[in-house]
Amino acid sequence: MHKLKKSQIYEDHDEVKDVFTLLEKNMNCTNTIIDQIDYLLENKHLPDSILKILTSLRNTCAVNIMNIARLTQ
Numbered sequence: 001m002h003k004l005k006k007s008q009i010y011e012d013h014d015e016v017k018d019v020f021t022l023l024e025k026n027m028n029c030t031n032t033i034i035d036q037i038d039y040l041l042e043n044k045h046l047p048d049s050i051l052k053i054l055t056s057l058r059n060t061c062a063v064n065i066m067n068i069a070r071l072t073q
Contacts, residue, residue, distance in 0.1 A: 023068055030061045037061075 037058040041051065 027065055030065055034061050
């Protein structure tokens with residue numbers, strides 16, 4: 001879903017390349033979590049306490065993605 005922008009300098013270092021690969025997988029997984037939470041929030045009638053928890057978790061995931069994207073550009 002998201003492709004991280006990598007500096008050419010990092011391409012020569014396998015360890016750094018592995019970190020970028022893990023970050024991409026993390027972002028894809030986190031996007032899947034956000035999609036699932038969005039589905040639940042939009043389509044299920046849940047108690048307010050659960051809605052608050054899911055909304056908080058969704059926002060945390062979104063901030064995580066924004067921070068990773070900002071740091072890797």
